[in-house]
Amino acid sequence: MPDSLSLTKITAQKGISIGEAAKRVADLGWTPSYVQEAMTFPTDYKIKKAPRDPMKQVLRSYFPMQEEKDNRVYGALDAALRGDMFRNVEPRWVEWMKLFLAIIPFPEISAARSMAMVARLAPGEELRTGFTMQMVDEFRHSTIQMNLKKWYMENYIDPAGFDITEAAFGRCYATTIGRQFAEGFVTGDAITSANIYLTVVAETAFTNTLFVAMPSEAARNGDYALPTVFLSVQSDESRHIGNGHSMLMSIINDPDNHQLIERDLRYAFWQNHAIVDAAIGTLIEYATTDRDKNKESYAELWHRWIYEDYYRTYMLPLEKYGIKIHHDDVGAAWERMVKKHYVHKTAQFFSVGWPLNFWRIEAQTEKDFEWFEHKYPGWYAEFGDYWKWYGKLSKPGETVMTFNTETGYVYPHRCWSCMVPCLIREDIVCDEVDGKIQTYCSELCRWTHKTAFAATYEGRPTPAMGRFSGRREWEECYHGWDLADAIQDLGFVRGDGKTLVPQPHLRFDDREMWTLDHVRGHTLGSPLLTIRGMTPEAREAHLAEYRKGFKINPVN
């Protein structure tokens, strides 16, 4: 009996191989002879070697593949609504999505823009398709995330905060760190920003915590939409990691570049840690209601994704090319995570400033305490009373947490580099840069500003390197303002003109909701302007006191 027929056998015809297709497509470029391409984004790197394309994909297979992925995403969103997902979702979780989804579309689209920078610099055209696909991918991510946010806004019990999202992103004291992250992808030295900071570090290391660990937590909180969208987003990242590594390999063989690679890996790793771990660590640990002791904590996830996967299998092998890897930095970041309670102090900071946010933050409860103590021994002694205070002061009419001196909390200085406050009090560093006193959360953040973002690096001119600019300390923008006036100026007031968008609880009832009148009468101040106004001696005394930290008072 002859072999049975199949459609594939009937329709099969000889085509060109994937390798041949990629080779032909790469040959679309040519060396201009009439007018040279405009070289508008500077770099101090020397790029002599054309990067190779590890993926060898062409656009005619890329677009249908992406459409198929989209169909799955949008189908799942429809199914979630039909399954009444929001009836069972945990509001504690969705509230924090107001923060996360306000931040993330801008870094995504910044990554699309950054492809212009690396594509123009890279010799040859072999990786052009990879850069093109990443550009369109990032356009995908930015708008698919805006769509998810709109979907939450339309279907979740409290849309306030989602409705002002991009305006809030530009103004909020918490989203500042997301702007530092995104601008870091597209500004300054093109290789530093678009290759090392974005692709080699942010995408290769930290998207795992962003786009893999966080969706798992979403699912535990009854949110099936976020995993659907973000795991689809993450499936694009492997191509981006390939682009980044390929570009890195094209510069790493030139010893002249090693000094800059070392500088940029150091800056990028530390700042990614400072920003991403602050934000995503807080989301994963504090936005969840799932306290299963068998699940991994953020610190455990970090060890798996960042330490084992990234540091050991990606960073360490770079040593064989002669790159100095700063092992101590990885150790220091780990120590901040597990010994110095970096994430917990960030959550504490976000919550103490709740009136200046645009989402609700609920108090942690006894059930949460038990889990935190199990995963982070010593947590209860340091943070238990704080969250009890927070719960107690969540009723309108109480003195707002931010200004309540009974608790013992001391509002922190802001780090001029990563823009997260100096939460690990003993590590605060103060220095004068370009004639101005600045505060930093750590020695490495001081180094980042003073040494890395400068016109020279270890005696070598670095004219392409970026500079820190703008009103980097958020608190300075409202120095001397009444808290209620600042909230009004921020636009964090609901449609009735008086009820705050943020609330320190999840009670969906007007009688329990704070209004402008509840927070009026407190004056905001800039810790940086204050410290700059001190004499050197007073400043030293202030810093010595700051380094001692504070003790939360017991709740009566």
Place this chain on the structure above:
Amino acid sequence: MSAAVQPPVSPVKSGAAGAATFAGSDSRKYNYFDPKGRRATHYEDMTVDVQPDPKRYLLQDWIISFADGTPTYSENWTEAKSSDWHAYRSIDQEWERTHYQRQSTICGMIQNVVENGRRAGAPKRFDPAWVKILQDHIGAYKHAEFGLGTATMQAQRYGYTQMINNAILTNSSYKIRFAQDLTLYLSEIGMDIENFNGDAGKQHWVDDPIWQDTRRAVETIGGATDFLEQYFAVNLVFEPLVGELFRSGFIMQAAASQNDFITPAVVSAAEGDYERNLANAVELFRMLMLDEGHGDHNRRLFGTWLHRHGTLAMAAAQGLQPIWSQPRVKVAQFPEALELAKNRLRAIGAETNIDVRSIVDA
């Protein structure tokens, strides 16, 4: 029950919309921008204000700058001026889902046509003179498309709003896809046609006198440092005078008479792409021309750009004329095709208020 006594607050059991009524519980629209029409479109919701601006909501200003102090995004990256860059909306309203749907549909359409045509043995029946045109001249032209794609890829970094940058980004995506469509199409029919030289196109692009003015025009666009000049030159000048001239004025008209029903289908996708890219570009440049504060400045500027790129594009168009004589069956005439191209530019000029007479009537 006394009016002063209120029931205690009971926890809401559901996280769904409508489970409770309270201040802001019905605020279910993005409310931080003014839609262009009566209601915000989905595209506007996905796009507007994602790239922030110190003039709108960026409280702390840009927080990183280039070494010379230029911020992350600068209005000075083009000589064009606008009273409000945020007013622009792309006509095709593309966001990721619609972009992938359209691109994927095109990929499927081309793949079907090429596969079925090859299966039917069509390339072997192409007229031999036509095969040489495909090999040499469509083979050369694919590089022009690629050059426009890389120029717009560069340009999408610089716009002052998300709406402008995304319109340029999708333009780039369409151009690079089409350059690849042509490349892969030629490679595939090359498998069916004896002695087909897949490398000939690039040789013609680089060396053939017919293509040198086109290459000069494309390289000039790639060499421009003003991103809007690039966008202007691609869509308002090069495409009508050279791209469309070659695609519609020659390939699409001549192919059928050479027994080729495949190539027009492949090329038709680019004509559809261009209609959208052109509409987006016309909308932007029209907005800048009508700008109350800067219209005169922009008119002068666009005149300069038109002269620079229009002169090159007209030379490029003239340079391509010999190709019209190469098919064995001659159905398309260059003078008519060029006149149509000029008319297209006249229509663009009428839409944008840009005076194009110095180019089309020279």
